[in-house]
Amino acid sequence: MTAFGSAVRHASDDLPPPPVALPPHAALFLDLDGTLAPIMPRPEQVGPDARRAALLDDLTRALDGRVAVVSGRALKDLDRILEGRVPAIAAVHGLVRRGAHGVECAKPHADLDYARGVLRDLARGDKGLLFEDKGLSVGLHYRNAPSAAEAVIEAAERLAQSSELVLQLGDMVAELRTPGQDKGKSVSAFLREAPFDGACPVFVGDDLTDEDGFAAAARLGGYGVLVGPERPTQAVYRLEDCGAVLDWLSVALGAGGAGGGRSVA
Incomplete structure (x- = not known):
């Protein structure tokens, strides 16, 4: 393992699955492709899914709104796939962020x-x-x-x-x-505003772009969950695939582990 900022880089074959219960006052930051949805041959082939939709609704209620999707996809595409049910979104790796104060968008770089x-x-x-x-x-x-x-x-x-x-x-x-924001900076920005302020961040993702999110979650008192094949990572837990992610989140809800708020069976 090698140090990386305030986080530690792990070999993911050493990583256990995440705890059944989420931390008290948890906030979930979730990647989409490879995490909440299987990766398809073409990006447009990913669409709405009934199980995912119901689970996101239940998580949002149980966590009093502390659920955000943090993805490389465009905002319009995320709203299409999620059917507009997740208000808090960081799109294009954080260059577009929809939070408590509306949509913030970077300016495209001339290059x-x-x-x-x-x-x-x-x-x-x-x-x-x-x-x-x-x-x-x-x-x-x-x-x-x-x-x-x-x-x-x-x-x-x-x-x-x-x-x-x-x-x-x-x-x-x-x-x-365009240079500027990344997924980790998006997590930090969400945690400075309602309903995420004061929460314990849990970042779940599969891609190299999610390493910034894992590092930010660790720095801010939470943790990262790597999804997919083993690799060096700043996450401290690992799940095998997006099906395992949905199963884990469902069990966390059933266990009343949604951050100390209302539990949804």
Whole structure:
């Protein structure tokens, strides 16, 4: 293990599953893809889900509103998938945040225009690549063209080195985004406002982008839960997949472990 800020980096094969009961006065910060929903070949294939919707409703009631979704997706896309049932959202890795004071949105960086053209041209040259434009970031998905991974990552690295954009590598995607906020800073911002102020943060996610969230949760008195395969992480607990996440959250509700508030069976 190596130190990383105020958190400690663990080998995830050493990590147990999270406690059945959430901490007193807990706040949940949840990634979407790979955490609340399975990763699909194309992002638009993820849609509403009855079990997830009911569970989010129950969690929101039990935690007096202290549930936020923190994702790399755009805000409009998250509202589509979650059917608008989660008011507190950090989208595009925190560059867009909807909290107690409305929607806060960063300004797109000027370097995005050039990166947009380069990545779009790469996608046109390979039908397996999927270009995605979120306004504040642009990305190239290679899940359906894994042999193109090296070329995609190299192109994204060159763009990052020649610009002020932040390179964000995810699950079979290379993304270049406007600098500024990240998932950890979003957690900190939520905890400075109602209904999250004074809460104990629990961050649940699967991607490398979620490491900022794990570190922030640990620094602010809570913890992170890694979802998926073993890897070095700042989380202190691990669950196998999104099904295990939904099962764990359901059990936590049934155990009355929703932060000392009302429990929902």
